[in-house]
Amino acid sequence: MTKVKDPLWDYDSDTIKDPAINEFIELWRYRDLLQLLIANRIKTRYKRSILGVVWTLLNPLLNTLVLTIAFSQIFRFNVPNYAIYILSGLLFWNFFSQSTNDAMDTLVWGSSLLKRIYVPRTIFAVAVVGNGLINYLLALIPLCLIMLFMHHPFSLALITLPLAILILAMFTLGMGLLVSTVAVFFVDFVYIFNVLLSVWFYLTPIIYPLSIIPSRFLPFIRLNPLLHLLELFHTLIYTAKMPTTTLWILTFFMALFTLIGGWLIFTRKVDEFAYRI
């Protein structure tokens, strides 16, 4: 039975459409809050450090330096321009791991609020991913500097990088919503997820080339969705080529399904959040 919304009432519990779609509309209504949440996080992050923004630019550079020395000298991977390989992978990883982690944390901050007043519940996860995007874009600056310094070619295919970033953001938001849902029900999941993340890090060819994996393990390793997403970034930035259409389609649908799945589960389960006192 569908009920028609009576314009007299601003809120009617019976005419709420599907919670997943409704959440979308509400998120748009609260776009000012979304914007503020993103801006505030950036402010608090840079306010506390003296070097401010410079620090975010410096941090990946120093990290890359350490890892480059460690892995190219000690493990002697046969990867030319290893610094670019590793930095493009690290930025990718930082975006994913920080955003999913922060999504859980902010939901804890927001939970006292969510029990008292209505705001769209996905807003915290969306803000966190928006934040991760900004940090990622900022970190592209040192990457460009290194590429220039090492005379690494800039491919024309790089104009499709925003699309790759969008796919990554979709996947990350989906995962962020999924893990937040679990974290609300189980407090220890925050720690478990951190362990999972470090395992995941080593299962993804970020610091090593895929070529070192023995071929009999490859089918299993390739089940890792992050591997394909990373391949997208490696191809664009490191190999300086256009990724294959198959890779684009594969990663896009993977990200889309993760996002839809995360969104559906989160919005369905979210009513139970408020019950948990």
Next chain:
Amino acid sequence: MNKDTQPVIQLMDVGVRYRMPSEKIPTLKEYIIRALRGQITHQTFWALQNINVEVYPGEVFGIIGPNGAGKSTLLKVVARVLRPTKGRVRVRGKVAPLLELGAGFDFELTGRENIFLNGAILGFSKRDMEKRFDRIVEFAGLKDFIDAPLRTYSSGMVARLGFAVATDARPEILIVDEILSVGDTEFQTKSFERIQSFQAQGTTILLVTHDVNRVETMCQRAIFLSHGQVVAEGNATHVVDRYLGRIRQKEEQRLKENQLEKQEWRWGNRKIEITKVEFLDKEGQAKNIFHTGEYFALRMEYEAHEPIESPVFGMAIHHNDGTHITGPNTQFAGLDLGRVDGKGWVLYEVDRLPLLEGLYHVSVAVVDKNDLEVFDFHDHGFTIRVLNNTLEAKERYGYISLFGLWKHFTY
């Protein structure tokens, strides 16, 4: 249909069911272990059931009930934080809740940034908040601190800021949840005045409180919730009476049990024993709770184990804070009991009880006529509670009502 005669809040057969594991399972590890063993059972309980409430524009509507009765759940349903499991909720207009201290603030940010953050949480646009900003700072009285981080604020300052943001625009529906004890006295007055002016301008107010006097004075209508169900609804005074009636029954029980335990406060040589003490109403019913202005009587039964010449019976009333209110006895009143032997009783009657609201301790004693020998003394042995009766008690504050009359003359 006329818009003003339509309710602004309408709850139709609303039920909220909480589903919770019968034991709290806080960790995923444990959950998986138990799930594998099939040990997870869920308990459901109805935090609200069959709630039918309509609130009309401009009303001040009270919600009272003991802790855990479902008051907060009801507010959450109205504020659309919770969707009802059953039934339907409809709300007309913007609902502004007064948030609990510090909810929706980021303590790393400045007061200025937090005003915008809090405003956005309440659903106001940035442009809206820019217009309101100065007024909010002014009302909160935080002009000098507005660019300092919130973590440097005192809790009173945070509360003031929260109140100022939430109430800057007159909301159509305001939820007030035991919040008026915010900040110092001056700010309390200010915030109370603001709420009253909203009310005068037509804001509908939902008031949740334990302070029944406030419900009686502020609300037109109210509901009394208990175990998630409506026990009484309608006229606020009537609902408050029902609520107090419930509390009274429980307290009556408690006061009675209390008196039996107080044997150690008794001394005397027991030549005459006070065997029973009762407080009576006009119908001769024993009770422990009275209203100011009501008939009140103290009845002492005694048993004299030997003949005693003209014993003196007396009583004393102390306020719970220790103040001695009065100490009448038969001798002062000029009543000579003569020679007493065996059983009998003494009655002390008061037509209009002058005591004001509070808890009072009653001592009773029987002594010899020269005040040299104490036969039996129950020191602070009994307790009565006096409640405010809005019809009779035309005086407030302190211990007693003089039942005086005010008159006014002009030349």
